[in-house]
Amino acid sequence: MATxxxxxxxxxxxxxxxxxxxxKPEREALLTTMSGLEVEPLYTPDNVDVDYERDLxxxxxxPYTRGVYPSMHRGKLWTMRQFAGFxxxxxxxxxxxxxxxxxxxxxxxxxxMPTLMGYDSDHPKSLGEVGRExxxxxxxxxxxxxFEGIPLDQVSTSMTINAPAAMLLAFYICVAEEQGVPxxxxxxxxxxxxxKEYIAQKEWIFPPEPSMRLCxxxxxxxxxxVPRWHPVSISGYHIREAxxxxxxxxxxxxxxxxxxxxxxxxxxxxxxxxxxRLSFFFNAHIDFFEEIAKYRAARRIWARELRDRYGARNPRxxxxxxxxQTAGVSLTAQQPQVNxxxxxxxxxAAVLGGCQSLHTNSFDEALALPTEHAVKIALRTQQVLAHxxxxxxxxxxxGGSYFVEDLTNRLEAEAYDYFDRxxxxxxxxxxxxxxxxxxxxxxxxxxxxxxxxxxxxxxxGVNRYEDPDEKEIxxxxxxxxxxxxxxxxxxxxxxxxxAQAAEQALLRLxxxxxxxRNLMPAMVDASKAxxxxxxxxxxxxxxxxxxxxxxxx
Amino acid sequence: MDGHDRxxxxxxxxxxxxxxxxxxxGLHQTPEQIVETALQEDADAVGISILSGAxxxxxxxxxxxxxxxxxxDVLVVVGGTIPKPDIAAxxxxxxxxxFTPGAPVSDIVEFLKSKIPVGA
Numbered sequence: 098m099a100t101x102x103x104x105x106x107x108x109x110x111x112x113x114x115x116x117x118x119x120x121k122p123e124r125e126a127l128l129t130t131m132s133g134l135e136v137e138p139l140y141t142p143d144n145v146d147v148d149y150e151r152d153l154x155x156x157x158x159x160p161y162t163r164g165v166y167p168s169m170h171r172g173k174l175w176t177m178r179q180f181a182g183f184x185x186x187x188x189x190x191x192x193x194x195x196x197x198x199x200x201x202x203x204x205x206x207x208x209x210m211p212t213l214m215g216y217d218s219d220h221p222k223s224l225g226e227v228g229r230e231x232x233x234x235x236x237x238x239x240x241x242x243x244f245e246g247i248p249l250d251q252v253s254t255s256m257t258i259n260a261p262a263a264m265l266l267a268f269y270i271c272v273a274e275e276q277g278v279p280x281x282x283x284x285x286x287x288x289x290x291x292x293k294e295y296i297a298q299k300e301w302i303f304p305p306e307p308s309m310r311l312c313x314x315x316x317x318x319x320x321x322x323v324p325r326w327h328p329v330s331i332s333g334y335h336i337r338e339a340x341x342x343x344x345x346x347x348x349x350x351x352x353x354x355x356x357x358x359x360x361x362x363x364x365x366x367x368x369x370x371x372x373x374r375l376s377f378f379f380n381a382h383i384d385f386f387e388e389i390a391k392y393r394a395a396r397r398i399w400a401r402e403l404r405d406r407y408g409a410r411n412p413r414x415x416x417x418x419x420x421x422q423t424a425g426v427s428l429t430a431q432q433p434q435v436n437x438x439x440x441x442x443x444x445x446a447a448v449l450g451g452c453q454s455l456h457t458n459s460f461d462e463a464l465a466l467p468t469e470h471a472v473k474i475a476l477r478t479q480q481v482l483a484h485x486x487x488x489x490x491x492x493x494x495x496g497g498s499y500f501v502e503d504l505t506n507r508l509e510a511e512a513y514d515y516f517d518r519x520x521x522x523x524x525x526x527x528x529x530x531x532x533x534x535x536x537x538x539x540x541x542x543x544x545x546x547x548x549x550x551x552x553x554x555x556x557x558g559v560n561r562y563e564d565p566d567e568k569e570i571x572x573x574x575x576x577x578x579x580x581x582x583x584x585x586x587x588x589x590x591x592x593x594x595x596a597q598a599a600e601q602a603l604l605r606l607x608x609x610x611x612x613x614r615n616l617m618p619a620m621v622d623a624s625k626a627x628x629x630x631x632x633x634x635x636x637x638x639x640x641x642x643x644x645x646x647x648x649x650x
Numbered sequence: 651m652d653g654h655d656r657x658x659x660x661x662x663x664x665x666x667x668x669x670x671x672x673x674x675x676g677l678h679q680t681p682e683q684i685v686e687t688a689l690q691e692d693a694d695a696v697g698i699s700i701l702s703g704a705x706x707x708x709x710x711x712x713x714x715x716x717x718x719x720x721x722x723d724v725l726v727v728v729g730g731t732i733p734k735p736d737i738a739a740x741x742x743x744x745x746x747x748x749f750t751p752g753a754p755v756s757d758i759v760e761f762l763k764s765k766i767p768v769g770a
Contacts, residue, residue: 210651210652210653210702210704211651213653214651214678216651221680222651222680223651224704224707224708225704225705225706225707225708226651226702226703226704226707229702229703229704230702230703298653299653299654299655299677299678300653338656339655339656340656426656429751429752430731430750430751430752431752463731463751464731464733465703465731465733466703539659539663542656542659542660543659543660543663546660546755550754550755550756556752559752560754569734572733575703577706646676646677647676648655648659648674648675648676648677650658650659650660650662650663650666650674
């Protein structure tokens with residue numbers, strides 16, 4: 098930094114800063130991004146280094162900083178995809194029909210905890226959890242009910258499930274087959290991102306190595322059989338919700354993406370055979386510009402690494418396409434209607450950042466799963482952005498903003514620092530085993546919480562502008578009787594099905610697991626024999642064992 | 651079965667920083683496992699973080715389990731997304747205090763300090 102002694106060395110911005118800006122004191126407030134990045138009061142050509150052709154380029158052109166497609170939201174609006182699921186398959190099927198009738202353009206399924214953890218509804222660990230946080234799916238029979246009356250060649254479906262993703266994909270393929278829809282007509286995404294489970298969301302079953310193998314099985318199977326399906330959605334959302342910074346979300350997510358690319362290439366797959374089907378899922382948090390910069394940096398890094406490090410030749414392999422969801426953690430239980438405003442700002446950041454699809458949270462989600470009323474407002478928020486604000490009319494409208502370009506550069510540099518650190522551990526899986534990510538996230542989340550505790554970080558309605566006369570709002574209640582119904586249903590299925598066929602299908606699954614054959618065909622056959630998800634997971638638990646974390650805080 | 655550990659870890663760290671001995675059991679604990687840990691570690695208090703909606707089923711099982719093992723004096727506190735009517739019901743079932751989203755960490759630390767005898 099120049100001093101007053103050598104004023105001739107000051108550029109115009111520094112002169113402005115010294116002679117004009119510093120005359121008035123700044124407010125007593127934390128003037129960093131929510132991730133703790135220091136920001137200057139003003140950005141000008143003097144303090145931003147951007148080479149237009151090299152760093153930005155054009156939408157649909159390498160390095161895709163400005164967008165993955167030439168026409169972006171002028172050509173096609175983002176997909177409005179509200180995540181839904183609760184109770185049994187019938188309840189969620191009703192919600193799906195409701196959303197489609199109200200103009201939603203894609204489906205997104207939330208599963209309950211037992212399903213996410215690979216337990217059937219009648220497992221002792223499932224007690225009290227069935228249908229609470231999402232829909233309970235035990236078998237192909239439940240999946241048939243979930244998509245009743247929804248033609249699977251007409252919708253794109255997203256399924257948020259990871260450890261037992263392969264079983265759920267098998268169920269979906271079987272439902273499509275029953276509807277007469279061939280595999281190559283299926284469009285959608287299944288999350289499958291097990292690495293971020295160990296890092297942040299903590300819904301795992303097996304140890305990392307067999308889990309990675311199962312992911313690659315899905316990538317390989319989809320490349321050959323379900324070509325329009327996205328077999329992995331590499332997710333930063335949960336990393337951020339667990340308390341990471343924006344740069345950590347960016348870096349850890351892309352590092353996970355590289356790990357899947359490397360694992361699939363080690364299997365012998367050509368990078369261009371699967372990379373175009375990898376997609377991403379990021380958080381849309383409340384620090385507006387930092388979020389937009391994060392998406393832009395992500396596109397640039399992914400394109401560069403896929404082309405230059407992994408040797409992908411097909412430009413479609415270079416595209417970092419992403420779904421975004423507004424930040425659940427930014428929602429407050431206090432004065433919940435204010436969450437509508439938070440969500441709108443976050444959604445705007447995702448749209449300006451060039452998302453391909455978007456979920457907006459409902460205002461009551463710090464209290465319970467959302468009511469239909471709250472979900473409708475969340476969907477309407479996206480519709481207002483799309484049709485009233487004019488925001489989608491210009492591609493990457495903040496490109497060229499000195500501030501946004503500088504933030505993009507800084508987030509990118511921070512991500513590369515993390516890539517180096519992860520490489521020194523020997524990669525993502527060894528770093529997970531050393532608790533590297535878990536520690537980094539816990540540290541960032543503790544720092545943020547302390548800022549809130551000290552009142553430096555203001556959260557409206559929580560640590561400032563509290564309302565002591567607040568009225569309670571209506572929330573969604575899940576009927577506790579649904580759990581008993583679901584338990585009866587899965588138990589009745591086990592009695593009714595062809596016991597011998599089910600037993601043989603399970604045996605084959607285990608054999609294929611031991612023999613290291615791709616497990617997808619065996620899972621599709623097991624699904625048709627009405628083997629349950631929990632039974633398939635148990636079979637693989639026997640072969641592979643289970644994962645236990647040594648927690649750090 | 652809950653996988654949310656952001657809040658639990660922050661509380662664990664704040665309590666440790668406040669000079670308490672903290673045993674963090676980690677995720678996905680069953681009520682039986684939690685009671686077992688409380689018994690083995692001679693705990694003064696058990697803190698349960700639950701955001702999955704299963705609190706009305708699981709928390710009473712923990713309270714009952716502690717009582718069955720003669721741990722009547724162990725303080726049970728709960729944190730999470732607990733709707734108001736359930737708060738009253740859980741308190742009736744023997745939960746000492748419930749902290750919902752937005753509760754200051756300092757309140758939680760102070761509450762435990764006030765309820766647990768020093769040096770215990």
